[in-house]
Amino acid sequence: MESLIYAVLSMGGIGLFFAVLITLANAKLKVEEDPKIELVNDLLPGANCGACGLPGCGACAELMVKGEVGLSACPVADDDSKDQIGKLLGLSHEAGEKDVAVVLCQGGLKNVSIKADYDGVKTCLGSTLVSGGERQCAYGCLGNGDCCVVCSFDAIHMGEDGLPIVDREKCTGCGKCAEVCPRDIIEMHKESHQVFVLCKNQDKGKAAKEACKVVCIGCQICVKKDESGGFTVKNFLASVDHSKYGSNPELPTDKCPTNAIVNVVRASE
Amino acid sequence: MKSAKLIIVLTMTAIISGAILSVLAGYTQPIIDAYQAEVLKNAISDVLPGLDTYIEKDIEDSKFYIGKDKNGESINVAFEAVGDGFQSKLKILVGMDLKMKKILSIKILSQLETPGLGTKIEIDPSNKQDAGWWPKQFVNINASSPITYLINEKPDKSKSQVMAITGATISSKSVINIINKSLKKNRPLFIKEVN
Amino acid sequence: MAKNKISLSKEFTKGLWNENPVLVMLLGLCPTLAVTSSAINGLAMGLAVIFTITCSSIIISSVRKIIPKEVRIPTFIIVIATFVTITDKSMAAFQPELHKSLGAFIPLIVVNCVILGRQEAFASKNNVGRSIIDALGMGVGFTLTLTVLGSIREWLGAGTIFSLQMMPDSFVPWMVMILPPGAFITLGLMIGVTNWINARKGK
Numbered sequence: 001m002e003s004l005i006y007a008v009l010s011m012g013g014i015g016l017f018f019a020v021l022i023t024l025a026n027a028k029l030k031v032e033e034d035p036k037i038e039l040v041n042d043l044l045p046g047a048n049c050g051a052c053g054l055p056g057c058g059a060c061a062e063l064m065v066k067g068e069v070g071l072s073a074c075p076v077a078d079d080d081s082k083d084q085i086g087k088l089l090g091l092s093h094e095a096g097e098k099d100v101a102v103v104l105c106q107g108g109l110k111n112v113s114i115k116a117d118y119d120g121v122k123t124c125l126g127s128t129l130v131s132g133g134e135r136q137c138a139y140g141c142l143g144n145g146d147c148c149v150v151c152s153f154d155a156i157h158m159g160e161d162g163l164p165i166v167d168r169e170k171c172t173g174c175g176k177c178a179e180v181c182p183r184d185i186i187e188m189h190k191e192s193h194q195v196f197v198l199c200k201n202q203d204k205g206k207a208a209k210e211a212c213k214v215v216c217i218g219c220q221i222c223v224k225k226d227e228s229g230g231f232t233v234k235n236f237l238a239s240v241d242h243s244k245y246g247s248n249p250e251l252p253t254d255k256c257p258t259n260a261i262v263n264v265v266r267a268s269e
Numbered sequence: 270m271k272s273a274k275l276i277i278v279l280t281m282t283a284i285i286s287g288a289i290l291s292v293l294a295g296y297t298q299p300i301i302d303a304y305q306a307e308v309l310k311n312a313i314s315d316v317l318p319g320l321d322t323y324i325e326k327d328i329e330d331s332k333f334y335i336g337k338d339k340n341g342e343s344i345n346v347a348f349e350a351v352g353d354g355f356q357s358k359l360k361i362l363v364g365m366d367l368k369m370k371k372i373l374s375i376k377i378l379s380q381l382e383t384p385g386l387g388t389k390i391e392i393d394p395s396n397k398q399d400a401g402w403w404p405k406q407f408v409n410i411n412a413s414s415p416i417t418y419l420i421n422e423k424p425d426k427s428k429s430q431v432m433a434i435t436g437a438t439i440s441s442k443s444v445i446n447i448i449n450k451s452l453k454k455n456r457p458l459f460i461k462e463v464n
Numbered sequence: 465m466a467k468n469k470i471s472l473s474k475e476f477t478k479g480l481w482n483e484n485p486v487l488v489m490l491l492g493l494c495p496t497l498a499v500t501s502s503a504i505n506g507l508a509m510g511l512a513v514i515f516t517i518t519c520s521s522i523i524i525s526s527v528r529k530i531i532p533k534e535v536r537i538p539t540f541i542i543v544i545a546t547f548v549t550i551t552d553k554s555m556a557a558f559q560p561e562l563h564k565s566l567g568a569f570i571p572l573i574v575v576n577c578v579i580l581g582r583q584e585a586f587a588s589k590n591n592v593g594r595s596i597i598d599a600l601g602m603g604v605g606f607t608l609t610l611t612v613l614g615s616i617r618e619w620l621g622a623g624t625i626f627s628l629q630m631m632p633d634s635f636v637p638w639m640v641m642i643l644p645p646g647a648f649i650t651l652g653l654m655i656g657v658t659n660w661i662n663a664r665k666g667k
Contacts, residue, residue: 003291004288004292006291007287007290008291009287011283011284011286011287011290012280012283012287015281015283015284016279016280018279018538019276019277019278019279020276022534022538023272023276026275271532274532275535278532278539279538283542286542289546289550290546293553294553297554297556297557301553301556301557304557304560379564381568384642384643385621385639385642386643395637436639
């Protein structure tokens, strides 16, 4: 009985002592934080994707409240939440169109020639260092899916034929996949832009055809057929200038002899 | 209000923990003590041959166990020697004659030395005939002068020599040093008391 | 909460492989390396951890709503320390031989980060049932790993497993396996094998 009292008193005493200490420390050392930071943080997507270039949403919220970065710092948040943050902080926000990632390559396993068997680290960065990976095309997709790993929004997946497929609904336009791709075949474009040359190959026609079935050979047909002047060919590779071509989904898509020009929205349907 | 809750929760947790543990200790401590007393008793009868009963005697801060024969005559004495081994505390029970000039036997009560090397001071499984050969070296060894150890030579008990264990010289040396040290301290205490 | 979508059986098995506390999360390495010089020591340590982690999880998940977040860590530590002391005392009273060989390491379970980690990461956020399953999974994963590690070291270092002769008489035990370097080498190889299997599965 006596030892019980000693145990209870000593343990209780220690507990009490430290509880008081923690309470005091809590009161004395409390960090004063602008309550707005918490509110802004709640409105941000909370994916900590890093598209703003800061360590996470919390850091971005802090700088937004301090006024060091604008609402546009977060490319991911939708217009609705940007409006609310804007109201909270007294900033105005122009509703803009979101960007969507586009994979500018069709060199899936069906189309591209295979030159080797790669058995190293299963990342694009790894395979590109080993003689440029398994696939013949030195410009196209490597197929190891670094872009799928880096996506915080579950919006890009590796398709069956070894090409990443973007979910245009889920994509928030953060640009992480474009950043990580060692071949730079992923680009960010406005959602309304639909027609693209899905190829980056700059080889001459014959060499390019050997690498991949669906390749731009620089034949100039698109330049001739499109009257808006939106298509140009440089280094045996065509590209679209959407400011001239606009959102017109029609025209040279079906004229391209190698089917390298595609309407990405229609193709996915 | 919030800080009051904070203090109450932490203090109550501590109090409940203290209460549970003290009840538990009240229940288990006698069992643990009984077991340890049993271990000690067995050890004492191991190191003191021919004893019938023993009595405990405290002289200054040392504890002695004096062995008695059937007629109640003191025949021999044991004491605990404690010290640092290679990596753990060693507790050794040393049984001696009444003049404290000869070690009758020793027993390692606790040790946590390197398994397979230092543990040979207690049990050596690699010696299939006699796993306890090392502590047996101390049986009936002359202890009038400090015990010394030899490496790879045949020791002579009358010259207070034992053989060190290959690969565990430090553990062997520690046991010898601990025995020598406590013998030096305990011998005058005991002799003075008995006479 | 998204976590609640995980089925209960998965909650249990994640501790065995995918989130194995030792081989994947590398938590609680002090007891892992120190006590596994034999299979029985690894098993006993594991059982002690299962008991402690399960009881702590039950208590902490059931009172999680009344613990202020400022004192949650001291509270967790008191709860864990209480159960560790219960284990220590009970083992000393009823399994004295085992206690003698594990004695120095039982009190160290208090600071085994597997246990505090599960309280902080799981029990303080989930209900009692789910916390028990999680604790059991983690505890069993820990125990299995320690037993395997202990068996390998005992087998190569002493020629026995659970004190049963497993090697021919002519076998010369590899002393290093019983010593601390053997623990590091074996654990390193086990982690390597785990990663290798996972990499093969991923392919």
